[in-house]
Amino acid sequence: MKAVHCTAYGSPEVLKLVEIPKPLPQSHELLVRIHATAVNSGDVRIRKADPWAVRLFFGFSKPRKSVLGGVFSGEVVEVGSEVSKFKVGDSIFGSTGMGFGAYAEFKAIPETATLTLKPESLNHVEAATIPFGAMTALDFIRKAKIQPGQKVLIYGASGAVGSAAVQLAKSFGAEVTAVCSGANALLMQRIGADKVINYLKEDLSIANEKYDVVYETVNKLSFSDCTKHLKKGGTLILGASGFGQMLRAGLAKMAGRKVLTGLIKESVESMNFIKNQIDDGKFQPVLDQVFTLDQIAEAHKYVDLGHKKGNVGILVAP
Numbered sequence: 001m002k003a004v005h006c007t008a009y010g011s012p013e014v015l016k017l018v019e020i021p022k023p024l025p026q027s028h029e030l031l032v033r034i035h036a037t038a039v040n041s042g043d044v045r046i047r048k049a050d051p052w053a054v055r056l057f058f059g060f061s062k063p064r065k066s067v068l069g070g071v072f073s074g075e076v077v078e079v080g081s082e083v084s085k086f087k088v089g090d091s092i093f094g095s096t097g098m099g100f101g102a103y104a105e106f107k108a109i110p111e112t113a114t115l116t117l118k119p120e121s122l123n124h125v126e127a128a129t130i131p132f133g134a135m136t137a138l139d140f141i142r143k144a145k146i147q148p149g150q151k152v153l154i155y156g157a158s159g160a161v162g163s164a165a166v167q168l169a170k171s172f173g174a175e176v177t178a179v180c181s182g183a184n185a186l187l188m189q190r191i192g193a194d195k196v197i198n199y200l201k202e203d204l205s206i207a208n209e210k211y212d213v214v215y216e217t218v219n220k221l222s223f224s225d226c227t228k229h230l231k232k233g234g235t236l237i238l239g240a241s242g243f244g245q246m247l248r249a250g251l252a253k254m255a256g257r258k259v260l261t262g263l264i265k266e267s268v269e270s271m272n273f274i275k276n277q278i279d280d281g282k283f284q285p286v287l288d289q290v291f292t293l294d295q296i297a298e299a300h301k302y303v304d305l306g307h308k309k310g311n312v313g314i315l316v317a318p
């Protein structure tokens with residue numbers, strides 16, 4: 001089968017299309033024909049070993065799991081002898097977790113992995129772009145316990161996580177203010193933002209508005225600018241915090257402030273929740289460019305620029 005190997009840490013050119021043996025499913029596994037995957041900020045972080053600590057977890061000189069790709073949408077083409085939840089012919093979508101391997105035509109994956117049936121209203125490319133941003137935003141938004149009527153500020157609202165956060169916060173009943181560049185204002189309105197702030201034109205630090213929840217998704221706003229916009233007792237979500245922000249967050253927590261940081265938890269329950277949101281018309285994919293598997297280096301170059309609108313899809317097989 002065709003797959004993309006990450007041959008070293010570095011620029012997108014380290015990604016090479018190769019032929020490797022098709023996997024054989026174990027007794028508890030599904031063999032999935034992958035129709036689509038996506039290039040997420042997480043894939044780019046692994047490819048670049050950014051932060052450096054990536055090497056401690058994923059391999060010192062190159063990723064131990066040479067086929068990257070953390071999300072997929074595809075069809076079950078074979079099932080192991082003990083599989084009971086899915087059958088051949090099911091269309092499913094989800095996350096491959098730390099196993100990666102979605103930049104390939106086939107993937108063997110446990111039936112208990114973070115996956116569920118694909119919403120019928122979405123094609124495979126749209127579906128593949130959902131799990132990364134939506135599960136990240138859902139985890140933080142649930143932990144923030146957003147209540148109907150609360151005012152929520154989403155900073156970096158036009159990214160994969162931000163565009164999911166806008167939609168989920170809306171469906172939890174919040175009044176949502178989205179911060180992005182002016183070019184994405186209409187997109188924000190289309191996915192339900194009540195207000196949009198163009199960070200290129202308006203200086204957020206001099207705005208007087210206060211929010212119950214500030215969700216900083218892209219690690220571009222300083223800690224003090226984030227807290228400046230929080231109501232007393234409000235919750236700050238630092239979804240992409242680096243070491244410095246984590247330190248500030250730790251100190252703020254010791255002082256009794258509500259600050260959420262750290263890695264999110266993926267789950268089948270989250271996937272089912274998001275699928276239901278899509279089926280109910282409360283959540284839609286936000287798709288920017290679509291590339292093919294042999295164009296994956298170009299897709300990574302585009303994501304590296306840091307200004308994608310929502311998600312970048314990869315069509316693996318029509």
Ligand SMILES: NC(=O)c1ccc[n+]([C@@H]2O[C@H](COP(=O)([O-])OP(=O)(O)OC[C@H]3O[C@@H](n4cnc5c(N)ncnc54)[C@H](OP(=O)(O)O)[C@@H]3O)[C@@H](O)[C@H]2O)c1
Pocket residue numbers: 040041042045132133136155156157158159160161162179180181182184199217218219220239240261262263264303306307308309310
């Ligand atoms: N905590 C966790 O477990 C977890 C899980 C997943 C992801 N993450 C992290 O979350 C972060 C966001 O991920 P993502 O996939 O959403 O990223 P992304 O899609 O690559 O973000 C792109 C967006 O960032 C916006 N942006 C760029 N510079 C900005 C600025 N100065 N101010 C405001 N917005 C700006 C761009 O909007 P404009 O073009 O309008 O500027 C663009 O739409 C990543 O750092 C990722 O590592 C954390």
